Amino acid sequence: MIIRVLQQSDAEMYHNLRLNGLQTNPEAFGSTYDRESQFSIETVTERIKPTMEKFVLGAFMEQGILVGIVTFVRESSIKTSHKGNVYGMYVTQEMRGNGIGKALMLQLIKKARDCEGLEQLNLAVVSNNVSAMSLYQSVGFVTYGVERNALKYNDEYYDEDLMVLPLKGHFISRGGLIQ
Template identity: 40%
Template sequence: MTDTHPVLIRQLRPADRDAYFQLRLRGLKAHPESFGQSYEEALARGPEQHDARLQGLLAAEGEFLLGAFASTDTPLLGVVGLSRNQRDKERHKASVIGMYVAPEAAGRGVGRALLDELMRRAMRIDGLRQIQLVVASHNEAARKLYESAGFNKYGCEVGALNVGGVFHDADLMVRFL
């Protein structure tokens, strides 16, 4: 992936389920402090837990998963999702979920490409006014990426996640559309 070969970003489909699940497991195992779901919980629930989003039936409403590829027919390099709030009074909000870029693709613009495409799609969703996300407070690289994409920190949840008895803070960020 150089400037002459940009990363391919597309909505993930049911056929991508196994690749998506394996990449998600890698992220959960490598960075347990960055995800609400644990590796063990993910294994117990299995890949089926993602089937509804992978179907893509609610993509226009704000429920989708995107994947990054070097080109067609190459392994999945990164993922991100959008999850819209379902309660009537909160339908104007959605959350960035499950952002992860494989270490072998880090530093090559994959995260930026995923986030840019997510925001392009989010801006077309009727009634959506803000995108929120939660990022581990110590993850400076991710926070800088989000800030460069127009997200602003509005709070910090102290002790947001308990990973093996160690508590990790999380920054709350928002971008208004």
């Protein structure tokens, strides 16, 4: 398996995998298949274009098949630029359970630690997605809150656990020390 930052030339593979994720687990994403299936390849290309503030990692099988993705986006405001966000984690159903999600997250964390001034990573995960929560906990994320009814899909509501990973030392929340 090869994990690397996606480039503009990977846009079509990324788009196909993203659409697969939106169909397979629609409750897990803030977007929808109907919305993103309308995106032009130019829109997708711009979306994955890596910068100092954002990148998409892809996990490729030796045959060059993209089987997993995860996105990092740094906050842009002067008061929030110490934070980065993790979005769009997805591994194909047939490849789950092989450590690909963990490998993607560990590489994302490693790259995030290299961002000057970045102190923490945040993410939101659907509260009943036990396997995803377990993955995030295994790499050091802790839950600091729950947003009730965070997502609504097909008239069903989904709560999201809000999770954080301190990148530099630790910090103290209202609930106590987070390492």
